[in-house]
Amino acid sequence: MTESPLVDEFSARWTSLTGTVRDGRGTDIRTALREVLSNLCPDAGPVLIFEEPGFPIPEMPEWFRGFGYEPILVRAGAEGPVDADGHRWERTALKAAAARAALGVSTGAWAVAHTGSVAVYGDRDHGTWPSLLPPAHLILLHTDDIFATLGEGLGRLQNEPGGIPPEVKLITGPSSTGDIEGQPVIGVHGPARVGVLLLQRT
Amino acid sequence: MSTAPQVSEEREPWPTRRYRALQDGELRRTLERVLPRMAEGRVRAYEGDPEAEVRRLRARDRRREAVRNPGLLDRAMAAVEARGGRAARVRNGEEASAYLLEIARRRGATRVVKSKSMVTEELQLNRRLGEAGIEVRETDLGEYIIQLAGEQPSHILAPAIHRNRSQVKDVFLNAAAAFGVEAPASDDLDVLTAFARRELRADFLSADIGVTGGNFLVAETGTLILITNEGNADMVTTLPDVHVAIVGIEKVVESFDDLVDLLPIPAMNGVGRRLSSYTTMISGPRQPGQIEGPEEFHVLFVDNGRSKIRETPFEEVLTCIRCGACYNVCPVFRQVGGHAYGSVYGGPIGSALTPLLSSLRQAHDLPESLCTLCHACVEACPMDIDLPHHFVALREQAVREGLKPTGMSLTYRTWARWWESPGGYRRSIRLARLGQRLYERRGRLTGGPGLLGGWTKTRDMPPVARETFGEWWERREEGRHD
Numbered sequence: 001m002t003e004s005p006l007v008d009e010f011s012a013r014w015t016s017l018t019g020t021v022r023d024g025r026g027t028d029i030r031t032a033l034r035e036v037l038s039n040l041c042p043d044a045g046p047v048l049i050f051e052e053p054g055f056p057i058p059e060m061p062e063w064f065r066g067f068g069y070e071p072i073l074v075r076a077g078a079e080g081p082v083d084a085d086g087h088r089w090e091r092t093a094l095k096a097a098a099a100r101a102a103l104g105v106s107t108g109a110w111a112v113a114h115t116g117s118v119a120v121y122g123d124r125d126h127g128t129w130p131s132l133l134p135p136a137h138l139i140l141l142h143t144d145d146i147f148a149t150l151g152e153g154l155g156r157l158q159n160e161p162g163g164i165p166p167e168v169k170l171i172t173g174p175s176s177t178g179d180i181e182g183q184p185v186i187g188v189h190g191p192a193r194v195g196v197l198l199l200q201r202t
Numbered sequence: 203m204s205t206a207p208q209v210s211e212e213r214e215p216w217p218t219r220r221y222r223a224l225q226d227g228e229l230r231r232t233l234e235r236v237l238p239r240m241a242e243g244r245v246r247a248y249e250g251d252p253e254a255e256v257r258r259l260r261a262r263d264r265r266r267e268a269v270r271n272p273g274l275l276d277r278a279m280a281a282v283e284a285r286g287g288r289a290a291r292v293r294n295g296e297e298a299s300a301y302l303l304e305i306a307r308r309r310g311a312t313r314v315v316k317s318k319s320m321v322t323e324e325l326q327l328n329r330r331l332g333e334a335g336i337e338v339r340e341t342d343l344g345e346y347i348i349q350l351a352g353e354q355p356s357h358i359l360a361p362a363i364h365r366n367r368s369q370v371k372d373v374f375l376n377a378a379a380a381f382g383v384e385a386p387a388s389d390d391l392d393v394l395t396a397f398a399r400r401e402l403r404a405d406f407l408s409a410d411i412g413v414t415g416g417n418f419l420v421a422e423t424g425t426l427i428l429i430t431n432e433g434n435a436d437m438v439t440t441l442p443d444v445h446v447a448i449v450g451i452e453k454v455v456e457s458f459d460d461l462v463d464l465l466p467i468p469a470m471n472g473v474g475r476r477l478s479s480y481t482t483m484i485s486g487p488r489q490p491g492q493i494e495g496p497e498e499f500h501v502l503f504v505d506n507g508r509s510k511i512r513e514t515p516f517e518e519v520l521t522c523i524r525c526g527a528c529y530n531v532c533p534v535f536r537q538v539g540g541h542a543y544g545s546v547y548g549g550p551i552g553s554a555l556t557p558l559l560s561s562l563r564q565a566h567d568l569p570e571s572l573c574t575l576c577h578a579c580v581e582a583c584p585m586d587i588d589l590p591h592h593f594v595a596l597r598e599q600a601v602r603e604g605l606k607p608t609g610m611s612l613t614y615r616t617w618a619r620w621w622e623s624p625g626g627y628r629r630s631i632r633l634a635r636l637g638q639r640l641y642e643r644r645g646r647l648t649g650g651p652g653l654l655g656g657w658t659k660t661r662d663m664p665p666v667a668r669e670t671f672g673e674w675w676e677r678r679e680e681g682r683h684d
């Protein structure tokens with residue numbers, strides 16, 4: 001339990017959908033990341049990280065390397081995303097990299113406590129492939145981006161300074177299906193495991 | 203205006219379809235297990251969310267206003283174009299496939315991946331594109347299974363609900379042999395799902411064109427809404443270089459604000475969740491510098507019989523959001539499943555949509571024979587569509603248009619005339635008491651003249667009592683006055 005009912009409601013909803021939540025506020029974030037990884041993606045492998053402008057944890061690729069994972073960096077640039085060496089990503093190469101990643105990392109634009117959802121954007125500075133192709137997805141979320149209702153979240157979206165992005169995806173739990181005998185199975189096309197690391201805005 | 207057939211000309215008669223479905227024990231066991239659970243999920247979801255009913259009523263009103271506003275379509279098309287997309291109107295399957303083939307020709311594209319879309323089933327898009335040499339892969343798990351098996355969807359939410367896991371495994375074994383890939387090792391659900399994930403992943407990454415339907419399209423912003431649980435739609439819309447969304451003209455809603463109430467409706471009512479796993483809003487192709495997403499984004503607005511429903515007493519049928527709630531509660535659907543409807547749209551809503559989109563002549567059996575007028579669908583429907591009311595209207599229309607066999611119309615007309623007055627009713631009872639002696643066996647009526655003979659083949663009919671309640675009452679009252 002935290003001091004904030006919104007954060008609690010969001011966390012309870014997200015967890016009820018089989019998601020993982022780890023509160024990284026007021027604690028060592030590196031340790032919190034380590035812990036959330038043990039749930040989401042325990043075996044070291046390639047990690048696709050999309051760094052939008054103002055990415056909350058710039059040290060993250062280094063930390064992943066320290067844990068034995070292989071960070072694949074996609075960093076927003078003036079002309080479009082670049083890799084760790086500052087080279088422009090090419091579409092086919094990024095597709096292939098995303099497809100072989102064991103984990104995707106991206107920042108949530110906002111979240112809704114009532115439904116247990118997180119919105120991710122797809123535009124020049126933000127990517128949705130980390131939330132799509134790898135079998136696990138880690139979302140970094142500032143707690144002040146959690147709204148009570150869907151209406152407030154959509155309100156934020158309509159007031160984005162750059163306009164509504166070409167793609168907005170509201171994620172509510174893992175990729176799932178009930179198509180065989182109506183039995184729930186997770187991880188059909190997208191990630192089977194979804195985690196949120198809660199952050200304090202600095 | 204020509205429309206694609208919702209039902210094929212060589213469709214079998216209802217008794218044949220009904221018999222086949224009722225003989226399929228596996229199908230009935232699966233329906234019995236799955237449908238009540240989905241229906242209960244809906245009830246629980248509303249119980250757990252006191253505001254949900256208020257939101258639903260607002261959503262319903264916005265949908266009603268939207269289908270009555272033909273001007274929205276032009277606004278939606280302009281908004282799609284303003285954001286760098288292309289918008290076009292197509293009247294039927296022929297025009298939709300011609301549009302797609304033109305894109306394929308221009309780009310040298312040969313491979314299409316598709317996420318679930320009922321409207322493309324209606325347009326028979328896969329067959330049309332296949333005939334032109336374009337390979338179309340269905341990517342929703344249920345659709346993938348039935349595509350491999352060469353079948354039709356049997357439920358709008360769970361198209362392969364008629365198959366159990368071992369039957370799915372058989373389909374995958376055949377597919378693995380045909381593709382020359384490793385077969386699933388067991389009929390464990392995770393194993394089967396992993397097989398589909400692996401095979402479809404390759405299709406997603408290599409496809410040239412992605413085709414989707416659309417749950418809603420916002421006229422104000424040109425935003426396409428796609429709601430899925432599997433995440434296949436997000437593959438289809440962001441990996442290929444071209445995304446073509448094919449949406450019925452009735453899917454247009456007016457403003458972005460409408461989404462607040464509308465987005466939860468499909469999941470709340472279909473399966474009882476506050477939102478599906480993925481609610482994706484697409485407002486145009488990729489931006490300059492953006493890597494993900496398509497270079498070309500097209501929206502095809504499909505009529506295919508929809509505009510002729512506008513401004514008729516059946517108009518509210520167009521507000522349907524295809525949530526599946528009516529399927530889950532329908533006592534007829536729960537027994538026979540979707541294939542017995544013999545049409546693209548099964549279930550209660552299909553029994554109205556099918557004759558309205560195609561013609562009553564082809565499909566009058568649906569509103570007549572597959573509904574008991576129990577009203578369960580009305581209670582479940584988030585849009586409050588009064589389907590039984592429309593079924594009765596369609597039945598009347600079928601009689602007026604002379605679509606019923608003469609013998610049947612004559613019987614009902616005679617029956618109605620006798621029962622119009624108390625005297626006629628009493629005379630008919632006396633007559634029946636005489637006539638039924640020929641057909642009475644062990645206290646039951648078996649056989650009978652005309653229609654009654656067929657009717658009693660599969661049903662028991664009690665004979666008219668020696669003394670009816672009315673007669674007894676009369677006798678008693680007379681006794682009192684004495």
Ligand code: SF4
Pocket residue numbers: 471521522523524525526527528529551579582583584585586587
């Ligand atoms: S008719 Fe109503 S209950 Fe049936 S699918 Fe449409 S919206 Fe849902």
